[in-house]
Amino acid sequence: MLNGLAPIDCDLHPAVPGVEALLPYMEDHWRETVVQRGVHELDSISYPNNAPLTARPDWRPETGKAGADLAQVQDQALAPFGTQLAICNCLYGVQLLFSEDMAAAYARALNDWIAAEWLDKDPRLRASIVVPPQSAELAVEEIERCAADRRFVQVLLLVMGETMLGRRHHWPIYEAAQRHGLPVGIHAGSGYRHPVTPVGWPSYYTEDYAMQAVAFQSQLASLIAEGVFAKFPDLKVVLLESGFTWLPPFLWRLRKYWRGLTMEVPWVDRSPAEIVRDSVRFSLQPFDAPDDPDTVLQVLEHMGSDDLLLFSTDYPHWQFDGDRVLPDGLPEDLVRKILVETPLETYPRLRETLS
Ligand code: ZN
Numbered sequence: 001m002l003n004g005l006a007p008i009d010c011d012l013h014p015a016v017p018g019v020e021a022l023l024p025y026m027e028d029h030w031r032e033t034v035v036q037r038g039v040h041e042l043d044s045i046s047y048p049n050n051a052p053l054t055a056r057p058d059w060r061p062e063t064g065k066a067g068a069d070l071a072q073v074q075d076q077a078l079a080p081f082g083t084q085l086a087i088c089n090c091l092y093g094v095q096l097l098f099s100e101d102m103a104a105a106y107a108r109a110l111n112d113w114i115a116a117e118w119l120d121k122d123p124r125l126r127a128s129i130v131v132p133p134q135s136a137e138l139a140v141e142e143i144e145r146c147a148a149d150r151r152f153v154q155v156l157l158l159v160m161g162e163t164m165l166g167r168r169h170h171w172p173i174y175e176a177a178q179r180h181g182l183p184v185g186i187h188a189g190s191g192y193r194h195p196v197t198p199v200g201w202p203s204y205y206t207e208d209y210a211m212q213a214v215a216f217q218s219q220l221a222s223l224i225a226e227g228v229f230a231k232f233p234d235l236k237v238v239l240l241e242s243g244f245t246w247l248p249p250f251l252w253r254l255r256k257y258w259r260g261l262t263m264e265v266p267w268v269d270r271s272p273a274e275i276v277r278d279s280v281r282f283s284l285q286p287f288d289a290p291d292d293p294d295t296v297l298q299v300l301e302h303m304g305s306d307d308l309l310l311f312s313t314d315y316p317h318w319q320f321d322g323d324r325v326l327p328d329g330l331p332e333d334l335v336r337k338i339l340v341e342t343p344l345e346t347y348p349r350l351r352e353t354l355s
Pocket of ligand 1: 240241
């Protein structure tokens, strides 16, 4: 238990042990294609196995990938915090593929694999629907296919794809997500269609990881300015691994230019901060603030809301040591919101199982 509460972990990363694990879940044509063409692992680009951030040292198994073994995830990620529910966000590089059809085939296999190998085996687990963002049409097909299984509670996208997420060709994904009561989770990561910085390719993961926050800011501006939240007022967007202390200065700038240029985006009829307060949530890890509770409270005060943050471990990625997943000294009410209430408010499907 954390502070006497059983938390809801909104960002947990089970790993596909190897592409062979997905083969039984692929249609014949795609299984043969993967085997004959020798398609290699897709998840080694963003999270190379030996990179320190890919797994905390004490969460690394002796062999294989961290996060690939259910018993280990139960022991290391669920039991220590007394987690009551956890949302599995499987990052397997489906978004990297150039073939839309192959990406859709991998997404189908991945979603069927997570349902059979994880959700069926532990009633605490839920999952996000991995979709091929290369094609909104195929992404919607996958949402429709998986949505009947109420253990899928979110649609998962990466923060860096081919085009900005506010653009209209992505809207069918938001329409389907809203219709099924599924928030859209946007996780750190890239399909590597563009440099991960606005000024060119960096050389090191250090730069790549640090620059993700800029991508999140760009996507938030795109979703707001293009009118996604005006068109889909019930849609919730969750930024996963985005950090959140950059919000007040970023929204200050966005509001300033929105006020000056409001005639070009008349559908943005509320200030960006108000839209974020109503429709956007943020996972807790990596916690991008100093270790004192005052800074967190100050950010939330600037934002005018303490309903923005969702508990997450980001297991097995290395974001904190030991059990120190929450900063010390936060008021009890806020802790309860972060650990339980805001996750339940954000993900309507989680409430169904907690009668
Ligand atoms: Zn994560």
